[in-house]
Amino acid sequence: MDSSKKLGGPPRNKSSFWDFHTMAINCKLHELRSSGNRFSWAGWRDKVRVQWRLDRSFGNDGWYQLFPCSQLEYMDMWASDHRPLKVCFAMETELLNRGRFRRRCSTWMECTQLGRKLYCSGSYQQLQKRDVVKENNL
Secondary structure (H helix, E strand, C coil): CCHHHEECCCCCCHHHHHHHHHHHHHCCCEECEEECCCCCEEEEECCEEEEECCCCCEECHHHHHHCCCCEEEECCCCCCCECCEEEECCCCHHHHHCCCHHHHCCCHHHHHHHHHHHHHHCCHHHCCHHHHHHHCCC
16 A cells, blocks of 8 residues: 555655555455465556556455455456456465365355355345355365
């Protein structure tokens, strides 16, 4: 949430980040751990190549209670000026220690299907750990 997450182009004024930063603090949002190339956007501005970490994923205390080991993966750019992001869900710390984290990660399609199902049914507000476990056969 500052210009240090940017390559190329002129620096942004720190005040342009204050509203978002204040909102994240007030809502008690914390950024998910991430892997991959974190410069999620790339483009040209005034004939200068610019890369910026624009796209991120956050969770609140409730999210981290359900998914304490969730992680964001920045994937390779291919059809957009933004990298696709994939959130891997892991519900127990020991999954990481046993090397089973990758097998328990949701694929993009599974995540999309679960999200669509919950949103369309109107039950997305009552998402519980058991729903994700059941849906992903964990």
